[in-house]
Amino acid sequence: MLSLFNKKKVSIHSVSIPDPGWAKSKNDDSVIEWINPEHTIVISVHFFDAPPDIPTIKNIELLRTFFRTRVSGSHGGLIEVELSGSNPHPLVRTIFKFSQTPKGVLYLASITLPFKTCSFVLNVQAAEYNTIGMRETLIAKKLVSNGTLVTDQNGYVGWTCDPYDNNFKNGLLMNKSENKIYDNEFPNHALTQVRDLIIQLENGLEYGSELERLQPFET
DSSP: OOHTTTTTTOOGGGGEEEHHHOEEEESSSSSSEEEESSEEEEEEEEEOOOOOSSSSSSSSHHHHHHHHHHHHHHTTTEEEEEEEEEEEEEEEEEEEEEESSSSOEEEEEEEEEEBSSSSEEEEEEEESSSSTTTHOOOHHHHHTTTTTEEOOOOOOOOOBOOOOEEEEEOOOOOOHHGGGGEEEEEEOHHHHHHHHHHHHHHHHHOEEEGGGGGOBOOO
């Protein structure tokens, strides 16, 4: 009987990530947040004590449609929506982009760890702040010079496109410079930073034993 009362309760501390060594700006039962010294990157862990709002953890096309509709409605766009099977529990990894005022783009990378009655979300966000548009300008010039990008009266042909649906035209679409193959050329770009950090968090994610008592999210 005593062991029943000693069982550790599921909480935000049931998952842990590598400590970035940054100052914590929030630390409560629902969110732990770190901001880097330059105040350009935010890492956060969230705990939602309610059933997840995602429609599935098995159908990747349904997930992409779900996120595409939601993000484009906020003048954003998809960079990546993938399922990860390399962890003990199924994960959804996403990267979105959102237009900022007066200019620039905010990139938000997330890992969602869903269970039947609760979920955890890890976020990394960073905005363009110093060299806004440089990555796009340099890659566009490179692609034009090597003949893989052409222009017409409306600008670059095929410069922007949803990464999974060529027919989708709403929201802030991914552009060719945001392809992962260019990250090495722009190590300090906001997209490169969130893409690298979210993989580090996924690889370093640790789970408390109390999660084994949770029913999986099987939809």
